Amino acid sequence: MSDRLDVVGADLTVTLTSGEQRRFTHLDYAASAPCVRAAADAxxxxxxxxxxxxxxxxxxxxRSTLEYEQARDIVAEFAGARDGDTVIFTRNTTDSLNLLARALPEGTTTIVFDGEHHANLLPWPTPVRLPAPADPEDAIQSARSAFASVRGPGLLAVTGASNVTGEIWPLRELIEVAHSYGGRVLIDAAQLAPHRPISLSDTGADYVAFSGHKLYAPFGAGVLAGRGDWLNAAEPYLRGGGASTSVGDQAGDVVWATGPARHEGGTPNLIGAVALAAVCDALLHADRASLDEHERSLLAALPEGVTLFGGKQPRVGIVSYAVPDPAAVADRLAxxxxxxxxxxxxxxxxLVRRLGGGGDCGTGGLLRVSFGLGxxxxxxxxxxxxxxxxxxRGIL
Structure with missing residues (x-):
């Protein structure tokens, strides 16, 4: 593996309750991945x-302007952007999804499964919420039935990989269903992008969103990439400097920019964008097949855990377990x-309640193990x- 993808702080040590010094083992990548050398060096x-x-x-x-726009070009390549696609820098995936939710044409029906992360469950106005499917075919048929009743624009907002089970959703089939009804698809790739290549052009997805802090660049940047028509027609997400091309003397006398600038008002997060692009570039030049093979070998060494699709789908490096008092277990592990x-x-x-992890975050829920580079x-x-x-109990 290239040293650009070496983890910063891989040799971090921690003092245990016994007084012993031990190398810290970070297995919470799904929340925030560690920084890698490419981002830190950039x-x-x-x-x-x-x-x-x-x-x-x-x-x-x-120099800063050049670096910022070069970062946008690299991220566009990483996301498999097509001619006419727009790449907008945001704060994180949640910010990206809220941006797109605000940009939907009037009358758009949004379809989501209730197995989504709240970032993709809560921003959409009056969504059609479908039950988390029992298997991939159930997901496809549920989406088909939902789109069949849509009148006007339709958008399916779906995760690429579950942040609870790690399972990869049947994206290509869901995209085909949506497009057959004239609908669009947004992929929440927060958990997918750090583990697998993502591509708007290859999958045919209309939009993709992901976060730097999950992609080894924890400097406060995220991305929304995809078709520009809805975004250019929408009201600016952040009204301020840079979002307009002309401001007149009267209130409301404003000509708003098109393209990314329309939604990037104010001074942008240059550091975050450049760090994120550096990791994207490192991954574009990495041996992804070897990285994937290593991750699969780590997954094979773990007990399976809870699953949404019955363990039949490939998964990224995320496994959750239903155990008594998971918070106490996590505390003792630390x-x-x-x-x-x-x-x-x-x-x-x-989703967690459905998988047997009811209760609040203090005494209930599940125990999640997640990993990645390093x-x-x-x-x-x-x-x-x-x-x-x-x-x-319940694991081994």
Whole structure:
């Protein structure tokens, strides 16, 4: 693996309750992935030249503007953007989805499954909410039935990979269904993009959204990429400097920009955009087949956990377990074994309840293990030994 994808802080140590010093094992990538060298180096190299974007004639401004727009081009390549697609930098996936929700043409029907992360469940105005499917074919048929009743524009907003089970949804088939009815598809790729190539052109998806903090670039940037027509016709997401091309003397006398600038009002997050693009570039040049093979070997070493599709779908490096008092287990893993996992409902309450993790985030929910770049078989072995020592039932 290229050293550009080495994890910063891979040698971080933690003091256990026993007093022992041990290398920290981070298995909570699905919440926030660690920074990799490509992002850290890009930020270090940019800082001496940091200046305003699209605003000045000096060296710093010119360099910063160039870096920002080059970052957009790299992210567009990473997302498989087509001619005419727009790439907008946002704060994160949640911000991207809210932006698109505000840009929907009047009368648009949005279709979502209730197995979604809240970021893709809550922004849409009066959505048609479908039950989480029992299997991929159920998902396809449910989407088909929903689109058959849509009058006017329709949008299916669907995750690429579940943040609870890690299972990859049948995206190509769902996109084909939506397009057969003249609808569109938004892929929430927050969990998919760090693990698998994503491509608007290859899948035919209309929009894709993802976050830098899950893609090894934790500097506050996200992306919405996709078809430009709805975005150019919508009211600006952030009204302010840069979002307009002309402002007159009277209130309302404004000519709004088109393209990304329309929704990127104010000073943009140059650092975040450049860091994210650096990781995208590193992944574009990486041996993704080898990375995927390694991740699959780590998954194979873990017990399966809860599943939405009965374990029949491929999954990314996320596995959740239904265990008694998951919060207590996570706390002991951290204090006694130096292992960081996640316990709770993962901002996917309807799905977690359905999978047997009812209750609140303090005493209920599930126990989630997630990993990615930099994760090793030693990490998984340590986790399994810790499960055994803690006597965790329902896993081993």
């Amino acid at each position: 930020v270090r190299d940019l800082l001496p030249h940091y200046g305003s974007v699209h605003r000045g004639a000096g060296l710093r401004s010119q 204090r006694e074994h130096g292992i960081g996992v996640r316990a709770g409902m993962f901002c996917a309450h309807p 994760s090793t078989h030693d990490d998984i072995d340590r986790l399994l030994r810790a499960f055994d020592e803690l006597g965790v």
